[in-house]
Amino acid sequence: xxxxxxxxxxxxxxxxxxxxxxxxxxxxxxxxxxxxxxxxxxxxxxxxxxxxxxxxxxxxxxxxxxxxxxxxxxxxxxxxxxxxxxxxxxxxxxxxxxxxxxxxxxxxxxxxxxxxxxxxx
Amino acid sequence: xxxxxxxxxxxxxxxxxxxxxxxxxxxxxxxxxxxxxxxxxxxxxxxxxxxxxxxxxxxxxxxxxxxxxxxxxxxxxxxxxxxxxxxxxxxxxxxxxxxxxxxxxxx
Numbered sequence: 001x002x003x004x005x006x007x008x009x010x011x012x013x014x015x016x017x018x019x020x021x022x023x024x025x026x027x028x029x030x031x032x033x034x035x036x037x038x039x040x041x042x043x044x045x046x047x048x049x050x051x052x053x054x055x056x057x058x059x060x061x062x063x064x065x066x067x068x069x070x071x072x073x074x075x076x077x078x079x080x081x082x083x084x085x086x087x088x089x090x091x092x093x094x095x096x097x098x099x100x101x102x103x104x105x106x107x108x109x110x111x112x113x114x115x116x117x118x119x120x121x
Numbered sequence: 122x123x124x125x126x127x128x129x130x131x132x133x134x135x136x137x138x139x140x141x142x143x144x145x146x147x148x149x150x151x152x153x154x155x156x157x158x159x160x161x162x163x164x165x166x167x168x169x170x171x172x173x174x175x176x177x178x179x180x181x182x183x184x185x186x187x188x189x190x191x192x193x194x195x196x197x198x199x200x201x202x203x204x205x206x207x208x209x210x211x212x213x214x215x216x217x218x219x220x221x222x223x224x225x226x227x228x
Contacts, residue, residue: 037217047165047208047219060215063122096164105212107155109176111164 002027004097006115012091014121018084022097022112029078030055035100036080037108038071042093052100053080087119123147123211125220133228138199142223144192144209153213156185156194159222160205168207169194199225 008020022036029036038050051061053071061069065084073080084091094114100106124147134140144154152172157165167176169185172192182197196203204227209220 046221047210049217049219052215062216098164105153105214107167107170107210107212108157108165109167109170111166114164 002099002110004099004110004112006095006097006112008115008117010116010118012087012117012119014088014119015086018082018087018091018095018117018119020082020095020097020115020117022080022082024078024080024099027099028075029073029080030075033101033103035104035106036071036073037098037100038082039096039098039108039111040093041096041114042090045093048093050082050084050095089119091117092119093117122216123150123213123218125209125211125218127207127209127220127223129223130221131224131226133226134199135228136199136201140196140199140225142194142207142225144187144194144220146190146192146211146213149189150211150213152188153211154185154187154192155210155212156183157208157210158203158205159208165208 003025005023012018035052037052051071053059053073068085070083094116096114097112098108099110126145128143154172156169159165173185184195206222206224208222
């Protein structure tokens with residue numbers, strides 16, 4: 001059974017970088033034709049897709065966050081990661097990692113439990 | 122960007138009721154629509170993909186229909202475990218977007 005688990009700081013200071021890692025177990029981030037995504041949920045904005053990475057490293061980002069987001073994959077560790085720079089209180093949310101697939105276009109069939117990240121000065 | 126809307130925002134129903142939730146897209150998304158169920162403190166759970174395909178392990182009382190811009194999720198006979206919030210999501214292109222959700226409450 002595929003499992004995804006988010007990890008990272010639960011509190012980030014305003015203007016700093018939010019960094020989260022998703023560890024995949026019971027499957028491989030190199031599996032084709034699957035994609036690996038970050039999605040967040042805040043009370044004010046509901047569910048928001050942040051971006052997606054393929055095992056090749058190809059990325060797709062939400063236009064509204066593109067200037068601040070970097071998503072990468074580490075196949076040796078079976079992980080993928082999210083960096084969101086210059087954070088503000090508006091970035092406070094529960095961050096989910098998820099698997100997209102099979103194939104393109106894709107829906108999200110497996111999700112992590114979510115990680116609450118609070119941005120505060 | 123494709124905007125998704127859902128109606129109603131809140132739905133009160135009783136165990137055994139048949140309920141329908143509607144999702145609309147701001148432009149055609151063909152059949153590239155998924156439905157998720159989310160309970161408090163949990164991740165969304167995939168119920169339906171490609172508008173009407175039931176995800177493995179999901180009870181057959183859940184069904185989806187529609188294409189283009191209008192879609193529905195129907196629960197044929199509500200069970201106590203079904204009270205949750207339901208979201209639609211379009212995946213017509215790589216700019217994925219979700220609806221605002223419909224909260225299904227016990228009447």
